[in-house]
Amino acid sequence: MKRLVALILSLMVVLAFSGCKKEVSDQGDIPENIHAPEETLLAHNTPNAGEEFKVENTEGGVKIVEYSGSGINVIIPEEIDGKAVVEIGDNVFANKAEVEQVYVGAHITKIAPTAFENSPKLVIVTTAGSTAHNFAAEYQVQYNLY
Secondary structure, three states: OHHHHHHHHHHHHHHHHHOOOOOOOOOOOOOHHHOOOHHHHHHOOOOOHHHHEEEEEEOOEEEEEEEOOOOOEEEOOOEEOOEEEEEEOOOOOOOOOOOOEEEOOOOOOEEOOOOOOOOOOOEEEEOOOOHHHHHHHHHOOEEEEO
């Protein structure tokens, strides 16, 4: 009986530590908690990465104004068509019940107040002190920091 209890406790400890977050380097690694399929991650590192986003020119680069992808885990690319992605516009992820996580890097400098409206399952994954972190805290959007 003591062995069974010890085994169960050992498994609980292992499972508890397996959920720890991975530290991310500044070289664009994707945090473990995104769980995006490899082909999705690769797509965001190619010149055609922006096909699921509609953009408009804005100061300093482009603003995402629409997301038409079908993924549950979305990575905001740093560039689309060679232009820096610096903003997320109104309603881009509003009412997107299928989207669970959006990785928003430090390159985003502005997020419209309605960008993530009415998406209760959605979690923003970002870095501490970033525009996305401050946005999530202010507008009460769930977030995870890495």
